[in-house]
Amino acid sequence: MAKDYKVNFNDYSFTTEEGTFSGKLDFKMFGKKQNILAYITLDNGEKIIAAAYKDNDYHGLRDIEIDSNIEVTFTKSQSGMIRLSDVNLI
Secondary structure, three states, X not given: OOOOOOOXXXXXXXXXXXXXXXXXXXXXXXXXXXXXEEEEEEOOOXXXXXXXXXXXXXXXXXXXXXXXXXEEEEEEOOOOOEEEEEEEEO
């Protein structure tokens, strides 16, 4: 039987900080722009959304199971936007 995931999407927001953070992958789904939206609770309790795109092979998020402990890295793009740049299982 499939596990029901109850996620209040209103609790999550896109990060505005560069850096590497660890946390738990709460939920993921395909977005409207050929991307995966990952809903992550960081170890400090902050709830963030990370968008991973097909051109980067979704940073491996397609193959990472929900409830996995992960490390995510965000960097500033040339346009000044904070973007997901790496995901690792921990």
